[in-house]
Every structure is written in structure tokens, then in C-alpha cells.
Amino acid sequence: MIKRIWNLGGQQRWRTYIQVLCQWLSEMLVVTVLTAGAGRAISGSWSTPLLICICIQFIVSFTYLMVGAPILSDRWASAASKDLQHQFFKYYLKQASTDTTKMMKILHQDLGTIKRIAVFYDTIIPTSLQLIMTGIVMVVTILFIHPLTVLIPLLGIFALGGGMGLLEGLGDKKNFAYIASFNHMGQRFLDDFFGMNSLIMYQRQEQYAADFAEDSENFRQKTMGVLVYQLQTLTIMDLCLYGALGWFVVAQGMAVAAGTLNIMSAVLISSLVSLWLIDFRKFGYFIHIFMSTLPKVKHIFELIDYDTNQTSSASVDLKKAPRFVKLDGSVGYADRNILSNVTIDLEIGHVVGLAGPSGSGKSTIARTLMKQLPMTSGSITVDNTNLTALTRQSWWRFVAYLGPESVLFDGSIEDNLLFGVHTDINWERQLKEMNLCQFVQDLPDRFETVVGENGARLSPGQRQQIAIARAILANKQVYIFDEITSNIDVDNARQILRVIKQLAQSKITMLITHRLDDIEQLDEVYLVDNGRLVHGTPVELANKVVAFKQLIDEQNQLLKEVRA
Numbered sequence: 001m002i003k004r005i006w007n008l009g010g011q012q013r014w015r016t017y018i019q020v021l022c023q024w025l026s027e028m029l030v031v032t033v034l035t036a037g038a039g040r041a042i043s044g045s046w047s048t049p050l051l052i053c054i055c056i057q058f059i060v061s062f063t064y065l066m067v068g069a070p071i072l073s074d075r076w077a078s079a080a081s082k083d084l085q086h087q088f089f090k091y092y093l094k095q096a097s098t099d100t101t102k103m104m105k106i107l108h109q110d111l112g113t114i115k116r117i118a119v120f121y122d123t124i125i126p127t128s129l130q131l132i133m134t135g136i137v138m139v140v141t142i143l144f145i146h147p148l149t150v151l152i153p154l155l156g157i158f159a160l161g162g163g164m165g166l167l168e169g170l171g172d173k174k175n176f177a178y179i180a181s182f183n184h185m186g187q188r189f190l191d192d193f194f195g196m197n198s199l200i201m202y203q204r205q206e207q208y209a210a211d212f213a214e215d216s217e218n219f220r221q222k223t224m225g226v227l228v229y230q231l232q233t234l235t236i237m238d239l240c241l242y243g244a245l246g247w248f249v250v251a252q253g254m255a256v257a258a259g260t261l262n263i264m265s266a267v268l269i270s271s272l273v274s275l276w277l278i279d280f281r282k283f284g285y286f287i288h289i290f291m292s293t294l295p296k297v298k299h300i301f302e303l304i305d306y307d308t309n310q311t312s313s314a315s316v317d318l319k320k321a322p323r324f325v326k327l328d329g330s331v332g333y334a335d336r337n338i339l340s341n342v343t344i345d346l347e348i349g350h351v352v353g354l355a356g357p358s359g360s361g362k363s364t365i366a367r368t369l370m371k372q373l374p375m376t377s378g379s380i381t382v383d384n385t386n387l388t389a390l391t392r393q394s395w396w397r398f399v400a401y402l403g404p405e406s407v408l409f410d411g412s413i414e415d416n417l418l419f420g421v422h423t424d425i426n427w428e429r430q431l432k433e434m435n436l437c438q439f440v441q442d443l444p445d446r447f448e449t450v451v452g453e454n455g456a457r458l459s460p461g462q463r464q465q466i467a468i469a470r471a472i473l474a475n476k477q478v479y480i481f482d483e484i485t486s487n488i489d490v491d492n493a494r495q496i497l498r499v500i501k502q503l504a505q506s507k508i509t510m511l512i513t514h515r516l517d518d519i520e521q522l523d524e525v526y527l528v529d530n531g532r533l534v535h536g537t538p539v540e541l542a543n544k545v546v547a548f549k550q551l552i553d554e555q556n557q558l559l560k561e562v563r564a
């Protein structure tokens with residue numbers, strides 16, 4: 001996974017190399033100046049090679065700060081972030097999930113993670129490179145001048161590693177509790193935000209405020225837990241590093257007092273060790289932060305890979321509009337089969353109905369046909385092609401799904417109607433022929449009327465008519481209508497059913513509905529009855545399924561009573 005993170009934004013990596021080299025030279029400038037100063041104090045004269053060295057380092061550092069830093073810093077991090085965001089959004093936009101709350105939650109978390117891994121490019125890698133370069137200079141210098149003391153910084157590193165290792169398990173626990181509490185509070189906020197009208201209508205605002213306050217307090221405590229843990233970590237790191245540094249300086253002082261080391265050498269190796277240990281502390285702190293984001297980065301890569309695998313195994317493109325669709329097998333979710341061993345045949349010529357009690361699996365079938373859910377076993381065949389071999393984009397070029405509530409975009413009715421139209425067509429004539437959207441003629445601005453956000457300025461029936469017209473004008477080949485008449489009045493519902501029946505003359509059309517009025521007008525219906533799928537005309541179904549017959553009898557009785 002680290003290799004994969006490393007490869008992101010790779011084209012900008014060279015900028016980081018130059019940046020690190022310049023920064024490292026700036027650090028070495030401090031060491032050289034201190035060493036030269038100590039030499040001057042001892043001998044009373046400046047060493048010419050050291051002065052030349054200082055001049056070169058100074059020029060490089062100054063040029064870097066004035067010119068280089070603005071064009072070099074953060075470029076790799078931002079290129080990597082763009083790369084990852086691009087791959088991530090590519091995956092994300094293909095999901096088209098209906099669960100907006102869940103999508104928002106995941107999106108929020110994953111975007112946060114993408115932002116946080118910048119620490120790898122702008123801190124971990126530069127600091128690691130500086131550690132290697134300063135480390136080599138430091139070890140060679142110490143071994144050359146005072147070999148025994150090289151053990152002190154090494155002991156400091158081991159002590160730090162041990163301390164951090166002990167804290168690691170605790171850190172995971174604290175982070176996990178923090179994330180769980182964050183998610184819980186976020187979920188409550190989103191739920192209550194979407195359900196605000198219901199909260200007010202049922203006078204539950206106070207309860208909501210109390211629950212939210214409790215969640216906030218819990219979140220505060222978990223946040224404090226993480227902060228305390230981070231402070232403990234910092235204290236341990238400081239103890240190890242500054243302890244090692246202090247010990248090193250004392251050892252150098254004793255060597256100088258004993259006459260086995262001169263002051264200039266002592267200043268040189270002390271400043272090198274100080275620099276190295278300070279960088280090491282920085283590295284220790286940030287690697288810790290980086291490691292805690294790795295599980296989330298792994299999750300993002302899994303999403304991207306899932307998308308890539310789907311795309312690479314699904315490479316067949318439908319060349320022409322399909323004539324029939326056959327679903328044969330079981331549908332459901334990863335953890336649960338909803339309907340087993342069912343067969344549905346869809347073909348051009350008439351509307352195929354799908355009916356059944358609430359929760360019996362009708363929308364699950366629709367989602368499976370839309371390639372939003374895989375079959376749990378068996379397959380869907382489109383003409384002679386297995387649906388799994390098609391990419392979702394390729395399938396969606398031919399299929400349209402419409403649910404009980406369609407999304408309209410803020411703009412004119414015309415903009416919304418022509419949303420999926422990519423050729424020149426006489427759309428007004430088509431609408432007239434289908435007798436769809438004729439209410440528009442009574443609006444002052446007719447098709448120029450602005451619908452407002454999600455069609456807020458129209459009635460539910462008008463919105464649904466526009467959505468259906470939009471789908472039909474987009475000229476797809478397969479239409480799946482899922483309870484599209486459930487939220488609208490009887491007249492609008494009848495009008496829409498007429499249009500769908502007309503459409504089915506030339507398109508593959510399935511209508512999911514619970515309205516007996518609709519079902520009775522169809523030639524062919526699939527009815528979910530106690531986990532099995534019964535197929536036939538409405539009359540045949542009434543003979544085969546007792547519950548269905550009872551429902552029709554009850555309705556007829558009701559009608560009789562109303563007429564009487």
C-alpha cells in the first residue's frame with residue numbers, strides 16, 4: 001500500500017527531492033557556522049574551507065527561500081491528492097446510490113482521509129530523506145572523531161521505538177472510540193436534519209436537543225481521550241530524545257574536560273546529533289499520525305479497486321438496442337437472499353407488471369436489473385449477453401429507472417425535459433402525441449417556467465409527468481417504473497399508465513406497482529407471494545393466489561358500496 005501511496009502524483013516528486021536537498025543544506029549551514037565559530041574561538045582565525053562552505057550553503061539556502069520554496073513546496077502532496085480524488089470520484093459518481101445519508105457520511109470521511117495523507121508527501125518523505133542524509137554525515141563524523149558516543153543517539157532511538165510500540169495498541173483503541181463517536185453524532189445530525197419537519201410537527205425538538213447534547217458530550221470526551229493520548233505520546237518522545245541529547249552533550253563535555261576531544265569537534269558532532277534527533281522526533285510524531293490514517297486509505301483503495309475490477313471484467317459494449325431481458329436466479333444483498341430461483345422475462349410489446357406486498361423484494365429486483373446490485377446467484381441476460389459482462393455505463397445508455405420521487409433540477413421545464421436528449425427532435429410534438437405535460441400550456445411562461453429546486457414550484461403529479469416525459473424523450477430501450485404513481489392523484493396516475501402502455505409498444509417496459517387499478521389493466525404480471533414469484537394475467541393470478549383474489553374481491557365490494 002505504501003508503494004501505491006508513493007506512486008500517486010509521481011510526476012511532481014522531483015520537486016520534493018530538490019526541496020529536501022535545499023532544506024538539508026540550510027540545516028547543514030547551521031552546523032557549519034557553529035563549527036566555524038568554535039574553531040575561531042579556539043585558534044583565533046577562520047578556516048578558509050569552512051568559510052567557502054558557509055558561503056555556498058548560504059547562497060543555496062537564500063535562493064531556495066526566495067525563489068525555490070514557493071514553486072517546490074506542497075506540489076507533490078497536491079498532485080497526489082488530485083490523483084486520489086480523481087480515482088475516488090470516478091468510483092463514487094458511478095454508484096448512484098439511493099441512500100443519500102450513507103453516501104454523504106462516507107464521502108465526508110473519505111475526503112477527510114484524502115486530505116490527511118498529505119502528511120506523507122510534505123512531512124514523512126522529506127523528513128525521512130533528511131534523516132538519512134544527516135544520519136550518514138553524523139555517523140561518519142562521530143565514528144571518525146569520537147566513536148563510542150555514537151551509541152547514545154542509537155539508544156535514544158531504541159528507547160523511543162519501545163515507548164511508541166507500547167502506546168500503539170492504546171492509540172488504536174482511542175482512535176476507534178473517537179471515530180465511532182464522531183460517526184454516531186454525524187449520523188444523528190443528518191437524520192435529524194432531514195427529518196426536521198417531523199421533529200417540529202411531533203414537538204420532539206427538546207428531545208432532539210437533549211440527545212444531540214449527549215452525543216456532543218460523548219464526542220468531546222472521546223476527543224479529549226485522543227488529545228491526552230497524543231500528549232502522552234509527545235511526552236514519551238521528548239523524554240527519550242531530549243534525554244539522549246542531554247546525555248550526549250554531557251558525554252561530550254566530559255570528553256572535552258578529559259582532553260580526549262577538542263571543542264570544535266564537540267560542537268560539530270553535538271550540533272549534528274541535535275539536528276538529527278530533532279528531525280527524528282518530528283518523524284516519530286508524524287509517522288504516528290500517518291499510520292493511524294492507513295486503515296482508511298486502505299478502504300479508499302479497496303473502493304477504487306472494486307471499481308477497476310468491475311470495469312476490467314465488464315468490457316463488452318452493447319452494439320444495438322436490446323430486444324429482451326431475462327432475469328434467472330436469486331436476488332438479494334451480500335448478507336441476505338430476498339427472492340430465490342426466480343425468472344422474469346421482459347420483452348417489447350406490453351407492460352410487464354411486478355406486484356407484491358411491501359418489503360417483498362420488488363425494488364431489490366429493480367436495483368438488480370439496473371446493475372446496482374449483483375445477482376446472489378444466476379444471471380441477467382440482455383439479448384444474448386450476460387449483464388455482468390457489460391459496464392454500468394454501457395447498460396445505462398439503454399435503460400432508465402424512475403422511482404416514486406424523481407429529481408428535477410433547478411431550471412426551466414424545457415431544460416429538465418431535454419436533460420437526456422442529445423439529438424435534434426420535435427419534442428413538443430412527441431409530448432402532444434402522448435398527451436404528456438399538457439398542463440404546461442396553462443402556465444404563463446409555458447416551457448420556460450422555472451421549476452425551482454427539485455421542482456418545488458410544481459405539484460407532485462406535474463413533477464412526475466415531467467420526469468416521465470424526460471425519460472421517454474431520452475429514448476431509452478428498457479424502462480423500469482417503480483411505484484411512480486404512488487404519490488400522485490388518480491387522474492394523473494391514469495394518464496401516466498396510458499402513456500406507459502403506449503410506450504411499451506416499442507420498448508421493454510416493467511411497472512412495479514401496488515395499485516390494483518393499474519395491475520388489472522396489464523396483460524402480464526409477476527406477483528411476489530410468500531417469497532415466490534407467480535406469473536400470469538391478472539385473472540390467472542386471482543385463481544392462483546388466494547390473497548390476491550381476496551384483495552380484488554374486497555376492492556370490488558368497496559366499489560359496489562360506493563356506487564350504491
Ligand SMILES: Nc1ncnc2c1ncn2[C@@H]1O[C@H](COP(=O)(O)OP(=O)(O)OP(=O)(O)O)[C@@H](O)[C@H]1O
Binds near residue numbers: 338357360
Ligand atoms: N441495503 C439492504 N441490505 C439488506 N437488506 C435490504 C437492503 N435494502 C432493502 N433490504 C431488505 O430487502 C427486503 C426487500 O426490500 P425491497 O425494498 O426490495 O421491498 P419492496 O417490495 O420494494 O418494498 P416496498 O413496496 O415497500 O417498496 C426488505 O426486507 C428490506 O428490509
